[in-house]
Amino acid sequence: MPILQFVERDGILDLGWGHPRPGLLPVRQWQDATRAALDAYDWQALTYGHSAGPQPLVDWLAEHLGTVDALTASPGEFFVTAGASHALTLCATVLAAPGDVALVDVPTYHFALRILRDRGLRLVPVPRDDAGIDVEALGALVDRLRGDGQRIGLLYLVATFGNPTGLSVGEPRRTELVRFARAAGVTIVEDDTYRELGYEGAPPASLWSVDPGGPVVRAGSFSKTVAPGLRLGFVQAGPDVLDRLAGIGYVDSGGGLNHSVALAMATFARSGAYAEHVARVRAAYRSQRDALVDGLRAGVPGLDVPRPAGGWFLWLRLPEGMTAESLMVVAERNGVSFAGGAQFHTDPARGHDHIRLSFSLLSPAGLTDAADRLAAAIRSVAG
Amino acid sequence: MPILQFVERDGILDLGWGHPRPGLLPVRQWQDATRAALDAYDWQALTYGHSAGPQPLVDWLAEHLGTVDALTASPGEFFVTAGASHALTLCATVLAAPGDVALVDVPTYHFALRILRDRGLRLVPVPRDDAGIDVEALGALVDRLRGDGQRIGLLYLVATFGNPTGLSVGEPRRTELVRFARAAGVTIVEDDTYRELGYEGAPPASLWSVDPGGPVVRAGSFSKTVAPGLRLGFVQAGPDVLDRLAGIGYVDSGGGLNHSVALAMATFARSGAYAEHVARVRAAYRSQRDALVDGLRAGVPGLDVPRPAGGWFLWLRLPEGMTAESLMVVAERNGVSFAGGAQFHTDPARGHDHIRLSFSLLSPAGLTDAADRLAAAIRSVAG
Structure with missing residues (x-):
């Protein structure tokens, strides 16, 4: 029985892990923070602890989000969870009943699909174009589902630096989507895990900030900014x-x-360590992204390799006729x-023409090496 | 928004909190353990982490349980959770589907009732006598439920130093119950939170140990032995x-x-701090129990005040005709x-003739004082 989730495979540079x-x-900084917290708060x-999370963290969160999003939050708007996936689990529990529909913006975070299925929800993909969800077509879909007697529990999406695409929903699509949600009585669960990992200036304003306290529930995480092992x-x-959420039995x-x-x-946050640390990792992940993108562009000229503006992932469309499965072997x-x-x-027939590459785990040099190996494999399969 | 769940009320010594x-x-010991863990395991x-929990903790758990229960465990038998209530939530998710029956040994941990209801289970109390569950009557109940087409998801109980009663299921009832469960195909969830807080020698062997890997799922916690704020x-x-459990989407x-x-x-465990700490709290809670029991016995001669052999709770039957509600006011x-x-x-008509007193939160002096006040109230209501 190991310590970690990650399993190293001999000789493989694995771009499959979002770690x-x-x-x-x-x-060292976490060691300091833990010691200082026990000095300050003692027993x-x-x-x-308070069900919604302790006041010092929630107060800081409310201030901090004003610096990375369009508006300052209020401490009364938060509920601290054991990570964003846990947040999604809890939200699915209180927003939807087994048998309800969960609308999902595909392609999307694969574990979110499993989490929603665990709640017994029926997943229905929403129509989209390059700027994000097609709101008019979504409206027609919602009408049709409700006409069939189905209850819509929630709509899940990663609106900013999405997993797996690295793309963000555009403006004015964000505003249109939130307005539609309010009018239609559909709750949006906005997975905002990657907001602070933007590499080209400020991230888009969140869906939450379009209509705070309205139809959007936002899930955030410290896993990508600080450390996933903290489960926060x-x-x-x-x-x-x-x-x-506070009324769930095991929470109470x-x-x-x-x-x-x-x-x-x-x-950790109040000491300034958070800001310093996030600036450091943002710069590092930016270099890692560039090593992967530049390596692939150099290795397979003519391949369309996007440079995602944030997050941990590159969503690569394979050359015409190539599948992820055929490429994997080589x-x-x-x-x-x-x-x-x-x-x-959600549809097992889709997505075989794409692969997701994580640039989070390896150093720039490792990513350059991985890009070379992958480029050679693509050239070889393309024949 | 506060830091803690506990809410202090001016002038009230509150025996309602199991804290x-x-x-x-x-x-200080936790400060040391955190620093040492980050030194040892670094990034x-x-x-x-590994879904089932990190090997160093699971290895220690397997050895340790051999010192507080009837047999040594294997590391492959564990799944680390965010506390025993969280364990119960997860077990209810994988063992039972909404609409199933959860059999419960009442009176029982009140939050367990809510956790099982959150899963959409139908709670059915099992027949009991002073030695624990009446296994023959349980068999008849199971037959009747199944005859009615109902599916039994699990049977929940706190077999050792129960909450709220402080009592343990006796022998040979434990063995009979586990044998019945195996034969009937009923899974028992044994909430074993209080095992290490026994004040009169070794605790009874767990239900788990009667038939390890068989019909029993055991839930344990570090909340009472070390600290609840750790959520472990x-x-x-x-x-x-x-x-x-490992296949739950948000776990994966x-x-x-x-x-x-x-x-x-x-x-913390390997350093010896766990053993030293648990010995210290065991002695302290024993003194606290005695302060409460002795105070009540002295204050209301003739009242039947049990001295629980372990745990945090005293389950007091009120004098004939007195209700918890009438006593509460005074x-x-x-x-x-x-x-x-x-x-x-589970039945709202039952339990009004009992109160649960926690002796975990207050010092012996505070408990003596609380016992005096409560005894005076009982005498006053008894008129």
């Missing part, structure tokens, strides 16, 4: 959803979902791997 | 249940459910409070 680069994890850091994230929502039973870590994070023989595109779709 | 005494929380403590517990189960998404804290706990006027007994039952 942070080990050297970027703030080991209060170790007993049952949050939900930002209106009072009705927050009340329902145990109090704050990750109390001691939440107080350590508050200390790529692994060449010492490189990736995630096939089909798992990010 | 640890602040002075018993191991603040591995901060990235995505575990499930011990056979391979089928463990596989289903994030890896270990409380990875960094789990590695700190492994370090008690609070006297500066003391408690948990009324009805919430620990």
